[in-house]
Structures are given as C-alpha cells and as structure tokens.
Amino acid sequence: xxxxxxxxxxxxxxxxxxxxxxxxxxxxxxxxxxxxxxxxxxxxxxxxxxxxxxxxxxxxxxxxxxxxxxxxxxxxxxxxxxxxxxxxxxxxxxxxxxxxxx
Numbered sequence: 001x002x003x004x005x006x007x008x009x010x011x012x013x014x015x016x017x018x019x020x021x022x023x024x025x026x027x028x029x030x031x032x033x034x035x036x037x038x039x040x041x042x043x044x045x046x047x048x049x050x051x052x053x054x055x056x057x058x059x060x061x062x063x064x065x066x067x068x069x070x071x072x073x074x075x076x077x078x079x080x081x082x083x084x085x086x087x088x089x090x091x092x093x094x095x096x097x098x099x100x101x102x
Contacts, residue, residue: 003028004068007047008077015039019049019062020076028053028062037066046074 005019005028015036019028028051033039043049048069051062 001053003053004048004050006073006076007043007045007049010043010045026060028060030062030065035063035065037064041067045077046071048072
C-alpha cells in the first residue's frame with residue numbers, strides 16, 4: 001500500500017524517522033538508509049513524504065520513502081504534543097524523541 005505522511009522526527013546519523021501517516025492511524029517507522037529512495041536527499045521534520053507501507057506485527061514499516069513537499073508542516077510535531085491528553089512525563093524518551101531534532 002502507498003501512502004503520504006509527515007516526518008515528525010528524524011535522525012540524520014541513522015536515517016531513522018517517525019512518520020505521521022495520512023490516515024491518522026499508527027505512526028510509520030523508517031529504519032536505516034535502505035528505507036529511503038535516495039538516502040542522500042536532505043530530510044527535515046515537517047517534510048511531506050510518500051512511501052510504501054509494510055506491516056510487521058503492530059508496526060508500520062515505511063519503505064521507498066521520498067520527499068514530495070519539503071517543510072510543508074514544520075509545526076506538526078509541536079501541535080500534536082499540544083493536543084496530547086496526558087501531561088508530559090519527565091524522562092519520557094518517546095516524548096523527547098518526538099520533540100527533538102537530533
């Protein structure tokens with residue numbers, strides 16, 4: 001299945017990303033340079049990307065990822081955190097992961 005989404009976290013060193021998917025269901029996971037169509041293209045939080053989705057258990061693994069609209073939604077991660085129903089927990093690695101830019 002192909003889908004679009006927005007990069008909400010990205011690690012340049014490891015080519016890892018968390019992607020909010022257009023259907024607003026589970027987040028997509030990109031892991032390593034082989035997940036990207038061209039791993040040398042600059043990727044930033046807020047970029048709209050297109051990708052293929054593979055299910056692995058409960059995870060959505062993103063493959064063949066390509067940027068289609070750079071910086072189309074740079075404030076999305078902050079907006080998602082602002083709408084969270086639970087307060088941030090000190091030391092919560094997931095919240096740090098989603099709010100950092102590596």
